[in-house]
Amino acid sequence: MKNDVIICRCQEVTEQEIIDAIRDGASTVDGVKRRTRACMGLCQGKTCERLIERIIARETGKNPAEILPNNARMPARPITVGLFRDKEGE
Amino acid sequence: MQDADVIIIGGGIMGCSIAWQLGKYGKRVLVLERKDVAAGSAGATDGVVGYHTKRPGPQMDLAVASIAMFRDLAGELGENIEFDFTAGGMQPAEDKMQYDLLASIAEEQRTSGVDIRMISGDEARALEPNLADDVYGALYCPTSGKVNPLKLTNAFAHAAKRGGAVIQTETEVTGFLIRDGAVKGVCTDRGEYYCDTVVNACGSWAGLTAKMAGLDLPVTPRKGQLAVTEPVDFFMRATIQCALYNIIKFRPEAIRDKRALKLGASLSIEQTENGGMIIGSTREFAGFEKENTFEAIDVMMKRAIRFFPALENVDIIRFFSGFRPYTPDGLPMLGETAALKGFYMAAGHEGDGIALSPITGKLIAELIAEGKPSYNIDVFSPNRFLG
Structure with a gap:
């Protein structure tokens, strides 16, 4: 039953779903992400990325250091759309 | 010894759609993908499946035929693709x-x-x-809709595999084997694969792939x-x-x-x-x-x-x-190149690839398996750029 453990809290992705993604061909964090939505939530993988790397390494026998991480993008933390509003335009 | 009847280069939404359709004809299909399924544009876009964003004329007609296929697509693929047919x-x-x-x-x-x-x-x-x-x-x-492009691409890939296709990821194409003006195989960083039919479904990278085959195609x-x-x-x-x-x-x-x-x-x-x-x-x-x-x-x-x-x-x-x-004229390149026998293009859909992926797979498979698609695609021939 340990495979019911939630790995990505933002998107509620379980360990079993991640293992299934790896069996479907995922060999990188982005590969798992595209198949399960893990890392797509509010924290953008800050919590689960390391865990996913380790699961991929365990399932594929690769060295954890060789697993490609999630492709990092702006913003570093969430920002509101309103931040871009024209100040003088109001 | 042939490694496959058809080698498709590119495991994106086009390549996976074509692989699925070719399986219906019993073709042995090998998909060679540089990174991973949906690692390119299908995973980096929105999911508009609309008529109203299509260029009037042949591209709109193609969209009409493609969007009609979406109606039964989730059922055929056996997966939820988050398609909303009447989102508007x-x-x-x-x-x-x-x-x-x-x-x-x-x-x-x-x-x-x-x-x-x-x-x-x-x-x-x-x-x-x-x-x-x-x-x-x-x-x-x-009647314009929306879909989840990642789920759609993965669903095409799963259906293709069930139909017998092999999708080999992390395999980069480096060149082609060509004899007497016909393609005979594909060279990769993992070795050579032999076949008489190659489909270039590399999306934005299709121009680079065509160049390796000596073809100057502006994608x-x-x-x-x-x-x-x-x-x-x-x-x-x-x-x-x-x-x-x-x-x-x-x-x-x-x-x-x-x-x-x-x-x-x-x-x-x-x-x-x-x-x-x-x-x-x-x-x-x-x-x-x-x-x-x-x-x-x-x-x-x-x-x-x-x-x-x-x-x-x-x-x-x-x-x-x-x-x-x-592409310079805003239309995709679909079909066999006259300059290189057995080399097919299925790329250049610009921002319409998600919506046009079902019909592209169907027509390219018909063209390869039956010699003639059920819908005339002459206007999309890559030969319009090959003088």
């Missing part, structure tokens, strides 16, 4: 000039028999209550920048592009704002099934440079608030970008 597509206009331009484009689009109509600002707000109070009017297409990347927000409660159902989207695409000479034209920037927005809003987008020629730029983000976000003031307090969690495979 809308393009709000800020003033009469934009409205009239949209109306004239819509008139041409309607020659393909699609329901694209012009509605008032009040009618638009009745359909999408979060739309700004001062929107002048809108183009509306009630180049056009960058589209996007943002995704935190999931929010129901906000909108239609896929919405501001009027500039179609005007930049079909009447660029009418755009006076130089920055908007250079970036190809207009608002394109939709809410996905999980609640996140995808906000875009741009059409930029920047090679394979994929970083987000502040200039583009600034234009897109300002337009988002201009049309949807209630987005003000919604959090953006990620900016991203994808490459749209651009």
